[in-house]
Amino acid sequence: MIRIAILGSTGSIGRSTLEVVTRHPERFEVVSLAAHRNVELLSEQVQRFRPKRAVLADETCRVADTGGATWRSGMQALIDLASDPEVDVVVNALVGAVGLAPTIACLEAGHRLALANKESLVAGGALVLDAAARGRGSIVPIDSEHSAILQCLAGQPTTAVQRLILTASGGPFRGRNHEEFWHVGPDEALKHPTWDMGVKITIDSATLANKALEVIEAHFLYGLEYNRIQAVVHPQSIVHSFVEFVDGSVLAQLGFPTMELPILYALSYPERIGDATLRTFDPVQASPLTFEEIDQGAFPLYGLGTAAGAAGGAAAAAFNAGNEIAVQAFIQGAIRFPEMADVVSAAIDGTGSGDLSNIHDVIAVDGTARVIATEAASRLGEARMRTNS
Numbered sequence: 001m002i003r004i005a006i007l008g009s010t011g012s013i014g015r016s017t018l019e020v021v022t023r024h025p026e027r028f029e030v031v032s033l034a035a036h037r038n039v040e041l042l043s044e045q046v047q048r049f050r051p052k053r054a055v056l057a058d059e060t061c062r063v064a065d066t067g068g069a070t071w072r073s074g075m076q077a078l079i080d081l082a083s084d085p086e087v088d089v090v091v092n093a094l095v096g097a098v099g100l101a102p103t104i105a106c107l108e109a110g111h112r113l114a115l116a117n118k119e120s121l122v123a124g125g126a127l128v129l130d131a132a133a134r135g136r137g138s139i140v141p142i143d144s145e146h147s148a149i150l151q152c153l154a155g156q157p158t159t160a161v162q163r164l165i166l167t168a169s170g171g172p173f174r175g176r177n178h179e180e181f182w183h184v185g186p187d188e189a190l191k192h193p194t195w196d197m198g199v200k201i202t203i204d205s206a207t208l209a210n211k212a213l214e215v216i217e218a219h220f221l222y223g224l225e226y227n228r229i230q231a232v233v234h235p236q237s238i239v240h241s242f243v244e245f246v247d248g249s250v251l252a253q254l255g256f257p258t259m260e261l262p263i264l265y266a267l268s269y270p271e272r273i274g275d276a277t278l279r280t281f282d283p284v285q286a287s288p289l290t291f292e293e294i295d296q297g298a299f300p301l302y303g304l305g306t307a308a309g310a311a312g313g314a315a316a317a318a319f320n321a322g323n324e325i326a327v328q329a330f331i332q333g334a335i336r337f338p339e340m341a342d343v344v345s346a347a348i349d350g351t352g353s354g355d356l357s358n359i360h361d362v363i364a365v366d367g368t369a370r371v372i373a374t375e376a377a378s379r380l381g382e383a384r385m386r387t388n389s
């Protein structure tokens with residue numbers, strides 16, 4: 001029995017993880033569940049899965065005290081779930097840099113981290129690796145691209161790898177005339193062509209900020225320099241990534257788009273468990289498979305993010321924080337789609353660079369970048385109101 005904690009159980013990845021667990025009751029046991037504020041859905045999940053512990057990260061929320069679980073609220077309670085000695089695998093399916101402290105706690109406790117929360121690695125990658133080394137914890141990625149890379153590597157050392165090529169669907173605005181981007185609203189940006197995901201990652205996929213976050217994630221997970229990690233647009237989302245080895249051989253992992261497969265693999269790794277409910281692959285139905293270069297002029301957040309990753313430490317944390325604010329401002333209608341890049345640029349430029357040697361440094365940079373990004377978003381919104389009036 002693998003004992004599992006799911007942080008972010010009410011979200012898209014959290015709910016898919018519970019679906020996977022339901023189909024393999026002989027292998028997986030849910031020990032704890034956590035959400036931010038969605039007490040209604042968390043209560044339903046607690047009634048159904050009967051975990052020992054349930055947490056609402058927002059300490060102002062009233063806990064439900066249902067389902068025989070011990071309920072707590074607040075950030076410390078979330079961190080305690082991640083380091084609980086009664087857990088084998090922690091699924092971090094939180095959204096945003098808030099996932100960093102639980103990620104570090106899980107790895108310091110020596111657990112396996114099934115990581116969906118890529119923002120942890122972007123905001124504090126070096127600290128996350130240190131925590132894993134200190135506590136002997138391990139990271140198995142849930143992101144389909146990084147799961148694909150893990151599967152292609154099959155134990156080969158990084159020295160055998162020449163290049164990683166991540167695939168990107170291109171999002172709903174692939175190939176569109178850039179001038180139209182000024183007029184696309186959140187509804188349109190939230191219509192992803194191939195994946196059904198939470199709000200933040202869906203907007204990140206529309207801007208391609210998500211692919212920059214994933215390049216940084218790959219850098220930390222697989223230890224390759226940034227100039228050996230690339231991304232291409234692959235609209236069908238069938239090939240989840242390529243690994244090129246030093247002898248020129250290239251391996252790829254393929255499958256119809258579903259997050260349940262990488263989730264199952266992260267939970268059972270290195271074993272493979274059969275699951276008859278997952279759609280059988282059919283190369284004819286998957287055809288054609290096409291690949292294109294990323295249009296960096298149309299999607300500047302990709303270049304901004306990869307450059308911030310290469311600059312390291314503070315710049316990557318500022319990119320992540322600025323992007324979280326930009327997505328929120330766009331969803332709320334405060335800024336336009338192309339202005340998200342301006343907000344993120346302001347956050348990176350205003351925060352400075354340098355290494356981050358502990359979590360307090362990350363929290364400080366993250367906080368500064370959020371303030372700068374929020375001010376930049378307000379200025380853009382006010383400028384538009386003046387122009388319109």
Ligand SMILES: NC(=O)c1ccc[n+]([C@@H]2O[C@H](COP(=O)([O-])OP(=O)(O)OC[C@H]3O[C@@H](n4cnc5c(N)ncnc54)[C@H](OP(=O)(O)O)[C@@H]3O)[C@@H](O)[C@H]2O)c1
Binds near residue numbers: 008143259
């Ligand atoms: N969705 C996908 O298919 C997919 C694929 C690859 C990677 N990922 C990554 O997986 C992570 C989760 O994505 P998602 O799409 O599942 O997101 P989501 O649907 O928005 O769910 C986010 C979860 O995190 C909780 N949460 C939000 N803010 C929080 C806070 N401040 N403190 C504590 N908990 C908080 C939410 O709780 P409430 O419900 O209470 O708000 C919810 O349970 C992201 O890093 C994303 O990039 C997602």
